Amino acid sequence: MNPLAPREDAVTPEPRSPGLAHRAGLGRGQLRYQRCAHCAAAVFPPRTLCPDCGEQKLSWERSTGDGTVYATTVVRGRDGAHNVVLVDLDDGFRMMSRVEGPAPEDVAIGDRVRFRTTADGDTAVFEPKEDAR
Ligand SMILES: [Zn+2]
Structure with a gap:
């Protein structure tokens, strides 16, 4: 058995997708969007990188x-x-x-x-x- 192989029963938390994070906000009655840390563009629909400049650091804000x-x-x-x-x-x-x-x-x-x-x-x-x- 390869000791480096991932264990079948190991649970790796899935990174929450931007779409899921958006829907979680809706569930709390909030409309959320992302703000690019580099160019400050408002990003919607939710993405993993800024469509304007490619920056991956996007923070969530409440509209x-x-x-x-x-x-x-x-x-x-x-x-x-x-x-x-x-x-x-x-x-x-x-x-x-x-x-x-x-x-x-x-x-x-x-x-x-x-x-x-x-x-x-x-x-x-x-x-x-x-x-x-
Ligand atoms: Zn940007």
């Missing part, structure tokens, strides 16, 4: 959750219609999501929105930010 609709479209399916939006977060990153509350076609570019999670805590969605209307 304010406030943003502005950059683009919106209505998707019509068998179960009805819903919107798909791109939201520019005030923290400096853009994400795809949906706005819940208003009719899908009533969501407009420039609308101020606020992040929340779905009831199951699995998905980041947005709702109109009332105080901005």
Whole structure:
């Protein structure tokens, strides 16, 4: 038997993937993104290195959750219609999501929105930010 071979029963903790860390944040009602230690870019979706400069040192930050609709479209399916939006977060990153509350076609570019999670805590969605209307 090779003494240097890894033992079958040895448990090596898997490094938590960026995607898992992001979902863990959602489970606590937090929208998290990464900040590059080298160029300070806001990084989203979660990655293992900065897409701007290649730096691997990315720290997690909690987003304010406030943003502005950059683009919106209505998707019509068998179960009805819903919107798909791109939201520019005030923290400096853009994400795809949906706005819940208003009719899908009533969501407009420039609308101020606020992040929340779905009831199951699995998905980041947005709702109109009332105080901005
Ligand atoms: Zn960078």
